[in-house]
Amino acid sequence: MSQDVLSFEEALERFDPVLGFEVHVELNTKTKMFDAAPNTFGDEPNTNVTPVSLGLPGVLPVVNGKAVESAIKLGLALNCSIAQKCHFARKNYFYPDTPKNFQTSQFDEPIAFDGHLDLELEDGTEFRVEIERAHMEEDAGKLTHMGGDAGRIQNAQYSLVDYNRAGVPLIEIVTKPIVGAGERAPELARAYVAAIREIVKNLGISDARMERGNVRCDANVSLMPKGATQFGTRSETKNVNSLRAVERTVRYEIQRHAAVLAAGVKVTQETRFWHEDTRSTTAGRPKSDADDYRYFPEPDLVPVVTTADWIEELRASLPEPPAERRKRLKADWGYTDEEFRDVVNAGVLDEIEQTIAAGASAAVARKWWMGEIARLAKQREVEIADLPVTPAHVVELNGLIDGGKINDKLAKKVLGFVVEGEGTPAEIVESRGLAVVSDxxxxxxxxxxxxxxxxxxxxxxxxxxxxxxxxxxxxxxxxxxxxxxxxxxxxxxxxxxxxxx
Amino acid sequence: MSAINREQVGHLAELARIEMSDEELARVAGELDLIVESVASVSQAAGDDVPATSHPLPLHNVFREDVVGETLTQEEALSNAPDSQDGKFRVPAILDGE
Missing domain, CATH: 1.10.10 (Arc Repressor Mutant, subunit A)
Known part of the structure; x- marks a missing residue:
């Protein structure tokens, strides 16, 4: 098979891409989906386990009610319908990370279905992604491959398994096929995963840290000749675990599929893996008998039934959606498009909102958070939000300037000492004798x-x-x-x- | 026509990682066919107004509070493992020359 790729431009001249995403979100419940073992990252291996986590004979799972609520909240945030009645199912397959030899999941009755998510690309273009379903399931354990190349499964001599993650609650969100993205496909892919991450974080149902695998994406890509309506054969790329990787994967797969099709060859329907080091994908196994999962209703778990009252109670508890909140704040603050985008990218929306709420003007809040505080963060190579500077500090600092106690130059010095943990701006001005001399x-x-x-x-x-x-x-x-x-x-x-x- | 044939049993045996001889396949296919036919007779009794049922118990929403309970120690967790290393279960190579 050809390993070549066409240029992205040529690929787009000849073909229309069709995308699809399966995003897995790990919930941040205190315990696992079906047992009371802690859901904690980074602990000693095989200590956050119960007989249920290990799939020992004779054990019985019990559903985590909080996880069900989280799933309903996410379904509502994705504008889905919520099933009145749904059940869990067993997805049967053998793999060492799944100790029961089946994953408890949902099959024909997902808890949430038929939703949509409106995305805004960086230049303001809006794009609607239709959501097919969101269903509840459990995570697998973590494998470490030994004796091969750089921890890869190929040529490994054996593998080690840690079941701390086995049974952690997951929600899998599946899109309908996304057509019409054209050359914006890679950008759209990134924006979609970014939006999901933001939503689950905003809902407070997941820590949403991609580097820890809290949000994981499988990206499906296929091409069809320009103007065609019949979808081509798709590849499903796994292991796409950063926003940048999502964008690159989609771009790469479009270029690869185009080269295969242009050579008159059929695309193989297969699972592929993204490699950040080579910025390319390699083939996993082709779809085959191994995908015959023989789903059947989980006999050990009774159905989940929702009522209109319950759903409306949860709907009423939802926070303002992030996209709507941004629109509101931008209008309230009167920032330009560019100023606002910088604020969003710097991750200081909350800080500026709180600073304004505490009495500073929008201009003053932006001046300090995007100015000296951003500079101090950059100097220390940390996120702005990780500095010990609070909105109250900024308001106090500005009060000192307005009161003629200090000037801007001294204020910057004071901020430096705030970051060093010397106290509040007023305390620092006092202890360090930094007030302006007006004697x-x-x-x-x-x-x-x-x-x-x-x-x-x-x-x-x-x-x-x-x-x-x-x-x-x-x-x-x-x-x-x-x-x-x-x-x-x-x-x-x-x-x-x-x-x- | 029988509901279950020998090829299907062979396929299932492969999926279930059960090694079966030709003789076993033939025998089990017959046995399973009889079981499936017997179970199928239920659908003759149930009319269109009877929904498919996976749970006979009149129960739903059996939930657990999200509270951490007792866990096994690492030693207990690994006590049935044929092999372990560094506090983890040790398993044979997953891809054998695939």
Missing amino acids: DGALTAAVDDAMAQMPDVVEKIKGGKVQAVGALIGPVMKATRGQADAGRVRQIILGKLGVQG
């Missing part, structure tokens, strides 16, 4: 020195060139180590020279 005695002496050193400037000011006063303020600031109240210095100079400001 006329001290300032007058410095002004006299400056005037004595620059008689030519003094003459200019006397002659009516008031803006030349800046040349005298500089040395005064220097003499007071930046702590002089510039406005007061100006008043003193002009007063001494008898000039009107």
Whole structure:
């Protein structure tokens, strides 16, 4: 089979891509889906397990009610219908990460179905993705492949299994085929997964950390000749676990499929794996008998029945959807498109909202969070949100400036000390003696020195060139180590020279 | 025509990782066919107004509070494992020359 790829442009000239996504979301419930073992990441292997997690003989699962509520909330956030009655099913297959030899999942009756999600691409283009279903299931254990190349399964001599993750609640969200994305397909793929991540985080049902596998994406791609309506054969790429990888996978698969089809060869329906190192996919196994999962209703679990009251109670508890919230905040704050996008990308929406709520103007909030605080974060190579600076600090800092206690330059210094954990801005100004000097005695002496050193400037000011006063303020600031109240210095100079400001 | 043939049993045996001889396949196919036919007679008794039922118990929404309970220790978890290493279950290579 050809390993070549066509250029993305040529692929798009000849073919229309059709996408589909299966996104798995790990819930952040305290316990697993069907047993009371803790749902915690990074613990000692095989300690967050019960006989149920290990699939020992004779055990009985019991459904985690909180996980069911989370699934309903997610279904509602995705504009889905919620099943009045649904049940769990066994998906049978042998793999060492699944100790029971079946995964407890849902088959013909998902808890949520027929929804949609409206996405906004970076340039503002809107795109609707139809949601086929969202169903409840459980995660598998974690495998470590030993003796092969770089931990890969190929050529491994044996594997080690940790069942801490086995049984962690998952919701799998499946889209309907997405047509008409054209050249925006890779971007759309990224935007879709980003939106899902944001929604589950906003709902508080998942930690949504992709690097920990809380949100995982399988990307389906197929191509059909331009103008055709019959879908082509698809590939399903797994292991696509960052937003960047989602975008790259879709782009790569479009280029690969195009090369295969252009050579007159049929695309093989198969599972593929994304490799970040080579930025390409490789074939896994072809779809075959191994996909004969023999689903049947889980006899050990009774049906889940929802009532209109229950659903409406959960609907009423949903937070404002992130996309709507952004639109509202942007209008309220009056930021430009670019300013607002920068704020979103910096991840400080909450901080700015709280700063404004605590009394600062939108402009002041943006100035500090996107200015000095962003700079301090970058300098320390951390996220802004991870700095110990709070909205209350920013409001306090701004109050000190407005009250004439400090100037902008000192405020930046103060922020540095806030980040060092020295206390609140007011405490730091006090303890470090950073307040501006507006004591006329001290300032007058410095002004006299400056005037004595620059008689030519003094003459200019006397002659009516008031803006030349800046040349005298500089040395005064220097003499007071930046702590002089510039406005007061100006008043003193002009007063001494008898000039009107 | 029988509901279950030998090829189907062979396929199922493969999926279930059960090694069966030709003689066993033939015998089991006959036995399973009889079972499936017997169970199928239920659908003659049930009219169109009777929905398919997977659970005979009049129960639903049996939920557990999201509260952590007792867990096994690592030693207990691994006590039935044929092989283990570094606190994990050790299993044979998953891909054998595929």
